Amino acid sequence: MINITSLLITFASFFGIYTILSISLNLEYGYGGQPNFGKVAFFAMGAFVAGIVASRILPLIAGMPVTDPLGPRGVEMRIAISSTRPIETVVAFTLTLILATVVGAFFGYIFSYPALRIREEWFLAMVLLVSGEIVRIIVRSYPPMVGGYQGLAGVSNPFRWVNDATKASTIYAGLILTIALAVYFLAERLVNSPFGRLLKSVRDDPAASMSLGKDIQLVRAQVLIIGSALAALAGALYAHYIGFVTPDDFVPIRTFDVWVMVVLGGMANNKGAVAGAAVMTTIDRATAMLAVELGTSSTFIEFNYVRYVLVGILMIVMLMFRQRGLLPEKPVKTPAYEVMKD
Amino acid sequence: MTDVVKSFENLRAVDKVSLTVKRGSLTGLIGPNGSGKSTLFNIVSGIERADSGRVFFSGERIDGLPPHRVFRRGLVKSSQDPKLFLGMTVLDNVMIPPKNQLGEKPYNAPIRSIWLSQEIELAKKAGRLLNGLAMRDLFKQSASEISGGQMKLLEVGRTLMGEPKMLLLDEPTAGVAPILAREIFEQMLRMREELDITLFIIEHRLEVLFEYADYIYVMHRGRILAEGTPGEILENATVAEVYLGS
Numbered sequence: 184m185i186n187i188t189s190l191l192i193t194f195a196s197f198f199g200i201y202t203i204l205s206i207s208l209n210l211e212y213g214y215g216g217q218p219n220f221g222k223v224a225f226f227a228m229g230a231f232v233a234g235i236v237a238s239r240i241l242p243l244i245a246g247m248p249v250t251d252p253l254g255p256r257g258v259e260m261r262i263a264i265s266s267t268r269p270i271e272t273v274v275a276f277t278l279t280l281i282l283a284t285v286v287g288a289f290f291g292y293i294f295s296y297p298a299l300r301i302r303e304e305w306f307l308a309m310v311l312l313v314s315g316e317i318v319r320i321i322v323r324s325y326p327p328m329v330g331g332y333q334g335l336a337g338v339s340n341p342f343r344w345v346n347d348a349t350k351a352s353t354i355y356a357g358l359i360l361t362i363a364l365a366v367y368f369l370a371e372r373l374v375n376s377p378f379g380r381l382l383k384s385v386r387d388d389p390a391a392s393m394s395l396g397k398d399i400q401l402v403r404a405q406v407l408i409i410g411s412a413l414a415a416l417a418g419a420l421y422a423h424y425i426g427f428v429t430p431d432d433f434v435p436i437r438t439f440d441v442w443v444m445v446v447l448g449g450m451a452n453n454k455g456a457v458a459g460a461a462v463m464t465t466i467d468r469a470t471a472m473l474a475v476e477l478g479t480s481s482t483f484i485e486f487n488y489v490r491y492v493l494v495g496i497l498m499i500v501m502l503m504f505r506q507r508g509l510l511p512e513k514p515v516k517t518p519a520y521e522v523m524k525d
Numbered sequence: 526m527t528d529v530v531k532s533f534e535n536l537r538a539v540d541k542v543s544l545t546v547k548r549g550s551l552t553g554l555i556g557p558n559g560s561g562k563s564t565l566f567n568i569v570s571g572i573e574r575a576d577s578g579r580v581f582f583s584g585e586r587i588d589g590l591p592p593h594r595v596f597r598r599g600l601v602k603s604s605q606d607p608k609l610f611l612g613m614t615v616l617d618n619v620m621i622p623p624k625n626q627l628g629e630k631p632y633n634a635p636i637r638s639i640w641l642s643q644e645i646e647l648a649k650k651a652g653r654l655l656n657g658l659a660m661r662d663l664f665k666q667s668a669s670e671i672s673g674g675q676m677k678l679l680e681v682g683r684t685l686m687g688e689p690k691m692l693l694l695d696e697p698t699a700g701v702a703p704i705l706a707r708e709i710f711e712q713m714l715r716m717r718e719e720l721d722i723t724l725f726i727i728e729h730r731l732e733v734l735f736e737y738a739d740y741i742y743v744m745h746r747g748r749i750l751a752e753g754t755p756g757e758i759l760e761n762a763t764v765a766e767v768y769l770g771s
Contacts, residue, residue: 369635372634372635372637373631373634373635376628376634376635376637376640377620377626377627377628377629377634377640377644378628378629378630378631378633378634379634380613380617380620380621380629381621381626381629383610383612383613383617384610384613384617384621386612387610387611387612387613388608388609388610388611390572390608391604391608391609391610392610392621393591393592393593394570394572394592394593394596394601394602394604394608395593395596395601395621395622395683395684395687396592396593396596396597396601396622396624396687397593397621398591398593399593405631406631409631512612514613514614514617514665514667515613515617517620517628517644517648518637518641518644518645518648519616519620519644519645519647519648519651520616520648520664520665522645522648522649522652523616523648523651523652523661523664523665
């Protein structure tokens with residue numbers, strides 16, 4: 184039997200996380216023309232930071248020793264702290280979000296540094312795609328970080344101390360949506376400004392932009408730093424929603440899910456990025472739910488894979504009939520237009 | 526510039542070229558196709574790096590600087606084919622070149638109050654510029670939707686928003702009607718008077734260039750073949766032989 188409340192909470196949480204990811208790629212590629220094929224790496228970094236903070240720093244904030252951070256005693260300890268110590272839990276969670284954003288921004292710059300010096304932007308795409316897999320494989324093969332392939336459990340909902348699972352999940356979903364809304368407004372402010380204009384000029388014609396005095400390498404690095412920071416923020420929120428961090432959750436297909444959201448919604452339109460995230464969340468959650476429901480009635484279809492078929496069909500239809508996405512690109516809205524009307 | 530050399534594999538596109546463009550002048554650069562004129566402009570504007578030689582602007586060396594740094598010193602190049610941002614509006618195209626825009630910094634961009642007054646001033650200036658180009662009514666239109674002649678005008682006009690000290694114009698009248706070609710030159714002369722800028726122009730429409738230019742350089746096979754006032758060039762027998770063909 185489907186639990187509507189639980190379904191809505193799950194939908195809201197995933198929608199918020201996907202929205203942040205979609206907006207981050209839309210800034211990078213839609214506005215800035217930087218094809219980030221390693222989006223999942225930065226999403227993963229946020230989740231890894233969440234795992235590290237929960238397993239190492241949360242006990243310290245609560246005044247307890249860090250014992251067995253990857254083992255069952257560590258899991259018990261952090262669940263106990265999250266269930267009974269609201270201030271420490273919220274402080275650690277806030278720290279997670281800040282650290283994840285900083286780490287995402289830092290690695291966004293590091294990863295893109297060599298590739299940005301190559302004129303052809305698709306080299307950047309390849310470098311980032313490979314970097315994403317390298318990050319996952321290193322973390323998977325190095326258990327001291329987040330438990331290697333076995334992962335790390337006990338990355339609790341930061342509102343677990345409410346001691347009502349539904350209430351805690353509802354509050355957390357509300358927080359994710361609030362953060363997603365803030366990211367949306369931030370992105371709107373960023374693109375409807377001279378910076379947004381500059382991004383589009385670099386995207387449309389880098390050589391012309393350079394000949395008009397713009398430091399295009401700097402602009403490209405800036406947008407990748409912002410996009411990577413946002414993706415890592417989404418990763419940290421995701422880890423605390425799922426409660427478990429495993430490198431195997433961050434395979435390249437996740438990057439392409441984000442691309443689908445942006446292409447589907449409409450490039451260089453933040454509302455389009457949100458619309459794409461909504462469509463993707465619906466497909467994602469509907470197929471996941473049906474997979475569980477139909478799985479119990481032993482149907483011959485493995486419903487999880489229907490998701491890929493649906494996404495593929497949708498993409499083909501969109502590219503045939505609506506190449507510019509559900510909500511096409513609009514000019515930047517700066518006060519200059521108001522001046523010209525006068 | 527002195528002794529500038531640039532080769533592409535076995536081809537010496539620019540061969541020990543030395544020339545001076547006088548401040549405030551309208552200097553022309555002519556020569557047959559493939560004589561190295563555009564390569565020379567690319568070297569001056571930082572798009573290409575010379576193999577050897579030195580380029581000076583206002584007494585400072587600029588060879589080896591990237592294009593955006595050359596631009597910031599006030600030396601601006603306009604391309605042969607209009608290099609407009611076709612996914613952007615006419616207004617956004619002219620709002621790109623101004624230097625030191627506070628709102629271009631991502632940390633300032635979300636805080637409108639930091640850059641609002643500067644943006645308004647720049648928009649007023651853009652409005653005056655578009656008025657001068659008779660394109661004010663098109664400000665909201667996509668740059669891809671205007672005519673070829675308007676694109677050319679917008680390309681030339683746009684460079685003025687960057688407050689240049691010297692403009693390098695690569696065939697500013699290519700592909701436009703003869704009447705419009707004269708209009709473009711008239712407009713450039715007005716600009717020169719009003720804004721005190723130096724113009725260095727590659728032009729194939731010799732009848733128009735010779736009417737307006739103060740001084741002309743003729744390039745042939747990567748070298749400066751001749752230089753002088755338009756009258757002197759017209760009377761130069763070597764130029765007539767290798768370039769004008771009569």
